[in-house]
Amino acid sequence: MAEPVVIWGAGAIGGTIGAYLARAGHEVLFVDIVPEHVEAIKAGRLAIEGPVDSFTTGGDAVTPERMSGKHKRILLAVKAHHTEAATRALAPFLAEDGMVVSCQNGLNELVIADIVGRPRTVGAFVNFGADYLEPGRILFGNRSAVVVGELDGARTPRVLALHEQLKVFEPEAVLTDNIFGYLWGKAGYGAILKASALDNQSIADFIANPARHGLIVALVREILAVAAAEQVKVFGFSGFDPEGFARGDAAAIAASMQRMEAFNRASAKSHSGIWRDLAVRKRQTDVAAQLAPVRAAARRHGLRTPIADRLVELIGEVEAGARAIGPESADALSATVRQAA
Numbered sequence: 001m002a003e004p005v006v007i008w009g010a011g012a013i014g015g016t017i018g019a020y021l022a023r024a025g026h027e028v029l030f031v032d033i034v035p036e037h038v039e040a041i042k043a044g045r046l047a048i049e050g051p052v053d054s055f056t057t058g059g060d061a062v063t064p065e066r067m068s069g070k071h072k073r074i075l076l077a078v079k080a081h082h083t084e085a086a087t088r089a090l091a092p093f094l095a096e097d098g099m100v101v102s103c104q105n106g107l108n109e110l111v112i113a114d115i116v117g118r119p120r121t122v123g124a125f126v127n128f129g130a131d132y133l134e135p136g137r138i139l140f141g142n143r144s145a146v147v148v149g150e151l152d153g154a155r156t157p158r159v160l161a162l163h164e165q166l167k168v169f170e171p172e173a174v175l176t177d178n179i180f181g182y183l184w185g186k187a188g189y190g191a192i193l194k195a196s197a198l199d200n201q202s203i204a205d206f207i208a209n210p211a212r213h214g215l216i217v218a219l220v221r222e223i224l225a226v227a228a229a230e231q232v233k234v235f236g237f238s239g240f241d242p243e244g245f246a247r248g249d250a251a252a253i254a255a256s257m258q259r260m261e262a263f264n265r266a267s268a269k270s271h272s273g274i275w276r277d278l279a280v281r282k283r284q285t286d287v288a289a290q291l292a293p294v295r296a297a298a299r300r301h302g303l304r305t306p307i308a309d310r311l312v313e314l315i316g317e318v319e320a321g322a323r324a325i326g327p328e329s330a331d332a333l334s335a336t337v338r339q340a341a
């Protein structure tokens with residue numbers, strides 16, 4: 001693609017994708033609110049570290065106040081609770097025929113479309129693991145799914161071109177006509193990651209812990225019931241078998257849990273980004289923002305989501321300093337499953 005790509009939110013996800021594009025000679029403009037990180041990128045000190053790859057690159061980089069011009073392709077990679085503010089900030093710089101691509105967890109496409117319009121919103125699903133370590137340093141923990149698609153599933157020239165560009169980062173990137181199928185799949189799988197953040201266990205250990213089995217199954221099924229009510233055909237990835245979970249098929253669920261455990265055990269990113277926000281960065285997470293559209297959809301369909309509701313409450317308590325991360329907090333979530341049964 002000849003036009004520059006804007007990476008809005010150049011942390012773990014945006015920084016990694018942008019670094020690959022920059023290294024391959026694509027013109028990249030990184031935008032981030034962390035001035036030291038912006039300076040490092042500008043100075044050519046954006047380092048990708050870890051088992052997947054190791055290289056240092058850089059590119060043009062600005063904080064949002066210094067942004068200018070009109071851009072056709074903006075990849076948004078901020079946390080879900082920052083989506084609205086970031087989209088409002090980027091909107092003046094989005095060309096009339098431009099697109100914002102949500103490289104995020106959650107159903108952020110709905111928020112973005114409300115601000116810049118559905119025709120200027122493109123969906124993406126990312127499941128690779130990365131951690132922002134410090135300004136200019138990102139751990140690329142493992143490769144995993146990268147999927148893009150127009151919200152209405154059309155194979156437009158712009159999404160075909162975007163797909164080709166993303167292959168520079170992930171050669172197996174997928175172009176889909178059902179992006180919401182992947183996003184709801186991540187909502188189901190991502191619920192496990194969110195629950196795991198209540199404990200200090202790694203994602204793999206949390207999934208393998210027999211004490212968490214009932215919680216994981218009930219939580220995933222609760223989310224998938226909402227997806228079913230929304231009439232979304234949900235896709236699996238990285239060992240996650242949504243159909244097996246939705247059917248309540250014990251053998252399929254056990255096999256899926258084993259695959260998800262193995263997938264996560266092989267990653268250098270041992271804990272979820274949410275756990276990292278709570279335990280390492282000591283800051284608010286985007287759990288409530290990620291689950292808001294899921295819970296809202298549930299209410300529209302007259303469905304209850306007691307486990308997701310409690311998960312949001314418990315994470316909120318940790319964020320507020322009123323609860324510690326540990327087995328007791330995961331037990332408190334498990335208790336909801338018994339009450340709901």
Ligand SMILES: NC(=O)C1=CN([C@@H]2O[C@H](COP(=O)(O)OP(=O)(O)OC[C@H]3O[C@@H](n4cnc5c(N)ncnc54)[C@H](OP(=O)(O)O)[C@@H]3O)[C@@H](O)[C@H]2O)C=CC1
Binds near residue numbers: 079
């Ligand atoms: N990390 C991972 O492995 C994965 C993450 N995801 C999803 O990807 C998305 C991005 O996550 P991740 O990269 O981990 O997050 P990071 O916090 O590492 O990166 C986001 C960056 O955007 C910055 N930012 C916040 N608000 C704005 C704004 N208004 N304008 C510009 N920059 C801003 C952040 O600054 P500050 O830190 O100061 O807020 C940070 O530098 C999230 O939705 C996450 O759930 C999906 C799959 C895997």
Ligand SMILES: CC(C)(CO)C(=O)C(=O)O
Binds near residue numbers: 274
């Ligand atoms: C664990 C991971 C990287 C998915 O593989 C993730 O989505 C997260 O940390 O939020």
